[in-house]
Amino acid sequence: MRIVPVSKRQPVASVRELYDLGYRRFGENLVQATTARVAETTDLAGIEWALIGHLQRNKVRDAVRVAAEFQALDSLDLAAALDRRLAAEGRSLDVLVEVNSSGEPSKFGLPPAEVPALAAELPRFPRLHVRGLMTLAANTPDAGVVAACFERMVALRELLRRTSDLEWDELSMGMSADYELAIQHGATCVRIGTALFGSRS
Numbered sequence: 762m763r764i765v766p767v768s769k770r771q772p773v774a775s776v777r778e779l780y781d782l783g784y785r786r787f788g789e790n791l792v793q794a795t796t797a798r799v800a801e802t803t804d805l806a807g808i809e810w811a812l813i814g815h816l817q818r819n820k821v822r823d824a825v826r827v828a829a830e831f832q833a834l835d836s837l838d839l840a841a842a843l844d845r846r847l848a849a850e851g852r853s854l855d856v857l858v859e860v861n862s863s864g865e866p867s868k869f870g871l872p873p874a875e876v877p878a879l880a881a882e883l884p885r886f887p888r889l890h891v892r893g894l895m896t897l898a899a900n901t902p903d904a905g906v907v908a909a910c911f912e913r914m915v916a917l918r919e920l921l922r923r924t925s926d927l928e929w930d931e932l933s934m935g936m937s938a939d940y941e942l943a944i945q946h947g948a949t950c951v952r953i954g955t956a957l958f959g960s961r962s
């Protein structure tokens with residue numbers, strides 16, 4: 762189980778503090794903010810950035826320059842654009858498919874039922890190393906509703922493991938408010954912002 766500290770809208774001094782504790786891969790949700798982070802942490806050897814937010818097509822080029830990992834793949838178009846850019850840069854990228862496990866209209870990600878069709882196309886993109894799934898659970902204090910989101914993710918991963926040749930090892934789920942429940946459901950990655958850094962500016 763890995764912890765990705767989510768440093769969005771946090772002071773760089775806090776990133777340095779967590780780096781000194783041994784964290785190396787931090788999460789940011791915007792490409793532009795990540796590019797700024799790279800510039801202000803050039804002295805921190807081995808620091809890496811996981812892009813965890815929705816990515817627009819016109820940001821693919823910059824994303825490929827700064828990200829070690831992309832956790833919000835949600836369309837075939839985006840997969841194709843990333844693969845093309847990665848080939849041009851001579852590199853590959855770990856990716857997670859983002860799933861809208863709560864059905865909340867405000868959330869990005871594919872409905873679970875649409876993931877197998879995307880998964881079937883992903884082997885066409887050799888520069889994308891598909892590692893698993895990512896979700897944000899329902900934003901509610903009702904633990905039963907949150908747990909149902911995580912259960913949907915576990916079931917979806919089982920389905921993908923049976924029907925796809927890719928590995929689907931990663932389940933990135935759990936944030937400050939719900940990481941304990943996510944870990945109980947088998948999260949392999951939790952993305953923690955405020956619980957590690959304090960409230961955001």
Ligand SMILES: *Cc1c(COP(=O)(O)O)cnc(C)c1O
Pocket residue numbers: 767769790813814897936937938952953954955956
């Ligand atoms: C901001 C963010 C987080 C962290 O949220 P906290 O509630 O501060 O822990 C996790 N995942 C994504 C995709 C985010 O945008």
